[in-house]
Amino acid sequence: MASSTSSYNPPCAACKFLRRKCSPGCVFAPYFPPEEPHKFANVHKIFGASNVSKLLHDLLPHQRGDAVSSLAYEAEARVRDPVHGCVGAISFLQKQVDRLQKELDAANADLIRFAAGGGGGGGVFQTPNTYTFPYNYHSPWNTSYNPHGGRDI
Amino acid sequence: MASSTSSYNPPCAACKFLRRKCSPGCVFAPYFPPEEPHKFANVHKIFGASNVSKLLHDLLPHQRGDAVSSLAYEAEARVRDPVHGCVGAISFLQKQVDRLQKELDAANADLIRFAAGGGGGGGVFQTPNTYTFPYNYHSPWNTSYNPHGGRDI
Numbered sequence: 001m002a003s004s005t006s007s008y009n010p011p012c013a014a015c016k017f018l019r020r021k022c023s024p025g026c027v028f029a030p031y032f033p034p035e036e037p038h039k040f041a042n043v044h045k046i047f048g049a050s051n052v053s054k055l056l057h058d059l060l061p062h063q064r065g066d067a068v069s070s071l072a073y074e075a076e077a078r079v080r081d082p083v084h085g086c087v088g089a090i091s092f093l094q095k096q097v098d099r100l101q102k103e104l105d106a107a108n109a110d111l112i113r114f115a116a117g118g119g120g121g122g123g124v125f126q127t128p129n130t131y132t133f134p135y136n137y138h139s140p141w142n143t144s145y146n147p148h149g150g151r152d153i
Numbered sequence: 154m155a156s157s158t159s160s161y162n163p164p165c166a167a168c169k170f171l172r173r174k175c176s177p178g179c180v181f182a183p184y185f186p187p188e189e190p191h192k193f194a195n196v197h198k199i200f201g202a203s204n205v206s207k208l209l210h211d212l213l214p215h216q217r218g219d220a221v222s223s224l225a226y227e228a229e230a231r232v233r234d235p236v237h238g239c240v241g242a243i244s245f246l247q248k249q250v251d252r253l254q255k256e257l258d259a260a261n262a263d264l265i266r267f268a269a270g271g272g273g274g275g276g277v278f279q280t281p282n283t284y285t286f287p288y289n290y291h292s293p294w295n296t297s298y299n300p301h302g303g304r305d306i
Contacts, residue, residue, distance in 0.1 A: 070240035087223035093246035100253035107260035
């Protein structure tokens with residue numbers, strides 16, 4: 001076989017999708033390798049290449065990998081569920097947190113009764129049908145989101 | 154005061170932002186009222202008006218309100234945290250679910266010991282330093298997201 005000093009660098013998935021030359025300083029190239037074409041296609045469909053490029057340029061280089069990961073996750077979630085996107089997962093997890101907190105409070109209340117010598121509250125694994133202890137979940141943001149009004153999704 | 158039969162309907166926040174005429178069939182108008190200009194500004198900045206318009210047109214009318222709510226939530230989260238967006242909340246909630254599940258398993262293990270007459274596991278509220286029971290959280294999507302590698306955010 002003949003050897004060659006020239007090397008071929010395939011364009012990144014973004015430049016290939018956008019049908020443009022992939023320059024050495026391409027902001028997409030480190031995060032959208034050619035072997036993951038769907039990753040960029042989703043991100044482009046949901047956010048738009050221009051918005052993603054602007055967002056990456058506004059970040060420090062060491063933050064861009066995490067930003068692309070979260071954008072790709074959000075984009076895939078929105079493609080799968082155009083109504084709720086990844087906010088559906090937040091709603092799902094918030095309900096799990098609420099349920100687990102209630103069960104934990106009930107179990108701890110039973111343990112207090114056992115420790116005081118009063119026995120369990122009607123069965124070791126029985127949780128109360130009505131929950132009266134205060135429970136507050138504080139979102140990391142002030143913005144609350146509840147598109148389902150308590151309905152299961 | 155003179156009465157008038159003509160009425161003035163101000164353009165929706167989207168059309169005002171985009172400086173265009175707000176027609177009676179405007180797809181944005183029901184969801185972006187003029188008194189909430191930031192809602193559209195965020196959504197436009199992150200997703201782009203064209204992408205949001207396409208997404209809304211592809212949905213049934215009764216789905217559009219929920220879609221706009223989730224898009225506005227995602228957009229605000231991305232404006233506040235350009236690196237993680239609302240995926241930061243998913244990571245935060247997943248950690249809460251993991252912690253609560255471990256505490257609940259420990260409390261239930263103590264309750265089993267009490268019920269068997271063996272007493273608590275070294276203190277009513279003591280949770281084990283190491284957790285050995287299997288615990289599996291299944292995301293509603295197959296895609297997993299963990300940009301922090303176990304670090305707190």
